[in-house]
Amino acid sequence: MFPVNGELGEKFMYRENYINALRAELLDMVADHLTPVALRYGYSEVPLETNIKWRPQVLVLGNYSSGKSTLINEFLGAYIQPTGQAPTDDSFTVITYDDSVRDDRTVRITEERDGKFLLNDPEYPFESLKKHGQRFTSHFRLKKVNSPFLKSVAIIDTPGMLDSITERDRGYNYQEVIGDLAQIADLVLVVFDAHKAGTVREAYISIRETLPARTFEDRVLFVLNRIDECTSLNDLLRVYGTLCWNLSQITGRKDIPMIRLTYSRHAAASSAGESKRDTSYLHHLENQREELKQAIFQAPRHRLDHLATFVETHGERLSHFLEALVSYRKGIRTFRLKHALTGFFISVLCGGAAAFGLMMTNVVPGMDPRMLSGAGGVVGLAVLFFWVTFVLKSFTSKYHRSRIDDLDTLTPLDNQTRRDSWEAIRTFVSIYLKRTAGRFSLREVKREYAAVRRVYDRGAREIREALNELATIADDKLADMHDPNTAEASLKESTDKPLQRVK
Ligand SMILES: Nc1nc2c(ncn2[C@@H]2O[C@H](COP(=O)(O)OP(=O)(O)OP(=O)(O)O)[C@@H](O)[C@H]2O)c(=O)[nH]1
Ligand SMILES: [Mg+2]
Known part of the structure; x- marks a missing residue:
């Protein structure tokens, strides 16, 4: 399915092309094999690929005034996002690259669209966020910017996390919104600043509950920003220690998460005169900003892992789903067969008993043996008819209800992986069985099960092989083939230049 081993170098000139080709293959695999099954069985209301088909995304979360927007502006090379001291x-704001505009020297906003557009245009992966309502829609927007930084990733800037605000004040459920966005994102930056290394309430909830539930640990990167505002190296160490302590308390982990320390050169320059600080420690930490940028540039690579995990997760869940349906259908078939046989024996008995009764009681005089067996046969058929139309039907629907009440017996749940995938599909199985009253074709489900299983077993393995192959292509081998206009090359220039003012 994927070009692996020696074919790789010849087949694609650039790693970016290879990444794009892999991405397209994965999306096709989802669209062709998983989505039809997911839609048909009510596992998903929208095509599965809706959320993953767009570009790689970096979600920037963090405390209010922690410098999220300033950092983004610095990456983009222009004042694109509003910044200021208070929240x-x-x-x-979804900030993405405008490929319809030819690069010019001035980085600027080339197009702005509102939330309604962004939530309704199928090109974007945000359709499922419509459920957050009108207030959210009016706080959601798109900016297209011609910054080279955005060539391979889109960035989502978010409102600062606050202490006192409630869901009513915001008008939408903030945690659910960031959960939905985090689920789509390939990298989530959680930004703190030196003043608020202690976390605010919304940050606490998101780090403790929302992010672990909606994304993977390795997609979350903590950033301590505005470190130029520490008065000395000692002060910085104290702030860093406080943040480490707080994070380990919130996450409940013993190990200290990786935290990148950074600051905005432009903001630092403009606030430098405000107080006397010994900021000589800063130049030792310049590499941290570079590492942060590198982490962002890894997002497209993360996207491939993300897609591979997506195929594996949904492939596994859908095959588990179909397996449960096959087990249900087989169970009901055996049940019906057993009870049909019982009915058959009962009707034979009843027919025999009727013939015998007629013979013994002589209620109808003058019946010869043929007439007696005919009468017995009619009684037997009548009993069988009654059995099949009423008794068997009622037994079957009782059995159907009992299986729905006891869904967990449908498939073996012998390890945690099985239990997790079952947890994710249990409700869908119940809804589907209730909706169809258990009437669906076993053969069809078996066929689909085999197809999904193929994607899950073979497709997922091939994706991983291709990803490993990709990881072995050394960057330096590609460096001279690299297009000088790629994001990485252009970024170096853009972040070292003064920011451009935009209107
Ligand atoms: N000294 C210094 N000031 C900074 C730095 N980053 C941001 N600031 C200042 O901090 C203030 C807040 O920055 P923003 O970028 O608006 O912060 P934000 O996190 O986007 O804030 P909200 O959008 O309100 O959540 C602004 O006045 C910036 O100039 C930094 O690295 N160093
Ligand atoms: Mg901001």
């Missing part, structure tokens, strides 16, 4: 921006 400034209460919007979710």
